[in-house]
Amino acid sequence: xxxxxxxxxxxxxxxxxxxxxxxxxxxxxxxxxxxxxxxxxxxxxxxxxxxxxxxxxxxxxxxxxxxxxxxxxxxxxxxxxxxxxxxxxxxxxxx
Amino acid sequence: xxxxxxxxxxxxxxxxxxxxxxxxxxxxxxxxxxxxxxxxxxxxxxxxxxxxxxxxxxxxxxxxxxxxxxxxxxxxxxxxxxxxxxxxxxxxxxxxxxxxxxxxxxxxxxxxxxxxxxxxxxxxxxxxxxxxxxxxxxxxxxxxxxxxxxxxxxxxxxxxxxxxxxxxxxxxxxxxxxxxxxxxxxxxxxxxxxxxxxxxxxxxxxxxxxxxxxxxxxxxxxxxxxxxxxxxxxxxxxxxxxxxxxxxxxxxxxxxxxxxxxxxxxxxxxxxxxxxxxxxxxxxxxxxxxxxxxxxxxxxxxxxxxxxxxxxxxxxxxxxxxxxxxxxxxxxxxxxxxxxxxxxxxxxxxxxxxxxxxxxxxxxxxxxxxxxxxxxxxxxxxxxxxxxxxxxxxxxxxxxxxxxxxxxxxxxxxxxxxxxxxxxxxxxxxxxxxxxxxxxxxxxxxxxxxxxxxxxxxxxxxxxxxxxxxxxxxxxxxxxxx
Numbered sequence: 001x002x003x004x005x006x007x008x009x010x011x012x013x014x015x016x017x018x019x020x021x022x023x024x025x026x027x028x029x030x031x032x033x034x035x036x037x038x039x040x041x042x043x044x045x046x047x048x049x050x051x052x053x054x055x056x057x058x059x060x061x062x063x064x065x066x067x068x069x070x071x072x073x074x075x076x077x078x079x080x081x082x083x084x085x086x087x088x089x090x091x092x093x094x095x
Numbered sequence: 096x097x098x099x100x101x102x103x104x105x106x107x108x109x110x111x112x113x114x115x116x117x118x119x120x121x122x123x124x125x126x127x128x129x130x131x132x133x134x135x136x137x138x139x140x141x142x143x144x145x146x147x148x149x150x151x152x153x154x155x156x157x158x159x160x161x162x163x164x165x166x167x168x169x170x171x172x173x174x175x176x177x178x179x180x181x182x183x184x185x186x187x188x189x190x191x192x193x194x195x196x197x198x199x200x201x202x203x204x205x206x207x208x209x210x211x212x213x214x215x216x217x218x219x220x221x222x223x224x225x226x227x228x229x230x231x232x233x234x235x236x237x238x239x240x241x242x243x244x245x246x247x248x249x250x251x252x253x254x255x256x257x258x259x260x261x262x263x264x265x266x267x268x269x270x271x272x273x274x275x276x277x278x279x280x281x282x283x284x285x286x287x288x289x290x291x292x293x294x295x296x297x298x299x300x301x302x303x304x305x306x307x308x309x310x311x312x313x314x315x316x317x318x319x320x321x322x323x324x325x326x327x328x329x330x331x332x333x334x335x336x337x338x339x340x341x342x343x344x345x346x347x348x349x350x351x352x353x354x355x356x357x358x359x360x361x362x363x364x365x366x367x368x369x370x371x372x373x374x375x376x377x378x379x380x381x382x383x384x385x386x387x388x389x390x391x392x393x394x395x396x397x398x399x400x401x402x403x404x405x406x407x408x409x410x411x412x413x414x415x416x417x418x419x420x421x422x423x424x425x426x427x428x429x430x431x432x433x434x435x436x437x438x439x440x441x442x443x444x445x446x447x448x449x450x451x452x453x454x455x456x457x458x459x460x461x462x463x464x465x466x467x468x469x470x471x472x473x474x475x476x477x478x479x480x481x482x483x484x485x486x487x488x489x490x491x492x493x494x495x496x497x498x499x500x501x502x503x504x505x506x507x508x509x510x511x512x513x514x515x516x517x518x519x520x521x522x523x524x525x526x527x528x529x530x531x532x533x534x535x536x537x538x539x540x541x542x543x544x545x546x547x548x549x550x551x552x553x554x555x556x557x558x559x560x561x562x563x564x565x566x567x568x569x570x571x572x573x574x575x576x577x
Contacts, residue, residue, distance in 0.1 A: 008451070011455050014454050014458060015451055042464075056332065091433055092429070
């Protein structure tokens with residue numbers, strides 16, 4: 001699998017990463033090399049193999065719907081970049 | 096000054112020294128050598144002495160718990176309430192964790208003292224500790240060489256006696272590989288054995304915390320505190336924790352040790368192979384039966400790992416958005432700009448590469464070919480081990496294809512760095528427990544031996560490692576730091 005610069009720009013957009021024009025070339029080479037490594041997987045027939053999501057095939061536990069955490073908003077927001085009246089502030093989203 | 100955890104416990108109990116005295120000794124060593132080695136991102140000297148003083152009071156009252164007054168270092172991936180937790184990333188350079196990881200809570204409960212937070216590869220992504228925002232760590236055996244990664248700071252700190260033991264995490268070898276390259280012992284427990292709560296996530300189906308220490312016996316003592324069910328980790332396994340020290344002294348004659356042919360094939364350095372061969376002979380002398388086995392899908396572990404781990408990392412690291420905590424760029428023009436520039440500025444190159452590979456592997460049209468395929472192959476890798484454990488009790492193989500390499504030797508080529516992990520990845524994919532213990536030296540540098548056990552057979556692993564360490568003294572060798 002060889003990627004083009006345009007593919008890498010598209011992946012960066014999906015991953016919400018800013019990629020400068022000077023970085024694109026090297027990234028395209030690096031990512032193509034890594035994907036070339038992944039091509040080895042194609043050689044093995046896995047048509048009847050169930051995908052493995054957990055080493056012990058464990059499923060998610062359920063618990064009673066009870067309040068287990070105390071409200072620590074002020075503590076958590078003390079490390080936030082920008083807050084106001086208990087809200088996280090971001091640039092205007094809707095015009 | 097080299098103390099084992101056992102010796103420190105003994106010394107404190109016998110009042111040979113106080114916790115304040117032993118803690119101060121380690122802080123002095125850190126002061127002396129950390130500039131050279133760069134093992135610690137944060138040294139919590141004041142806090143350590145406060146904890147040590149409190150511990151001395153507890154000991155005086157005769158109320159000591161398992162680790163009361165014992166100083167330890169923690170990988171900077173574990174959240175520590177009120178103490179900077181950076182994950183070696185600019186993204187979290189300003190992050191003061193608002194809570195303790197479960198294992199930190201457990202160490203506090205058992206009375207341990209925290210010396211500081213150790214350096215690592217950014218977000219645990221790397222095999223050389225060169226991907227840290229805070230700079231590379233030096234290997235105490237040769238300052239121009241890497242200590243391994245990602246728990247490189249923890250491994251180097253223990254090897255150089257800046258801490259008697261430290262915590263680490265292992266997603267694809269990050270406890271075992273640095274332990275091997277620094278000449279110390281480390282155990283990666285069964286997936287689900289140690290809580291991941293408060294341990295900053297990289298590959299959630301692979302990540303597992305564990306101890307790095309001088310000996311298997313010390314690993315057993317620390318694992319005792321770390322292991323156990325945690326309702327706050329949805330993948331934690333609810334199963335009783337055995338006494339990890341109980342079986343250490345068991346005789347291992349008649350035990351079947353398997354050697355996987357694939358792990359002794361082309362690519363293994365001759366010097367490393369020779370050391371592993373003599374370790375195998377040592378096990379023969381101890382009465383173990385050596386059996387040849389096959390793990391035919393081993394070679395697939397590199398591509399499978401680098402798809403599964405990157406896919407999970409791209410998902411996990413989406414939480415770093417510059418909104419709630421961590422780095423935020425200056426003057427964002429809109430929300431998209433805030434996300435993209437905060438992440439670009441906050442993440443290093445290797446982290447960005449992995450996020451992008453993972454994003455691609457999970458994207459529409461490619462999911463089946465990459466992620467699903469990798470999850471299928473993962474089952475085949477696991478089945479290899481299941482078959483092997485029908486034949487043998489323990490699997491023995493190298494940890495790394497070569498001894499510690501020079502800093503900068505592999506930084507320009509991500510794929511050559513990934514190939515370093517060839518012997519360690521399969522175990523994480525299968526979720527099995529594994530150890531690295533010192534087995535000898537090649538070119539004057541430590542060589543690690545890997546021992547792999549069946550699910551939850553940590554007691555068996557620790558026993559086999561401890562018996563080797565009773566018969567040899569490789570784990571007692573310490574570097575001269577100049």
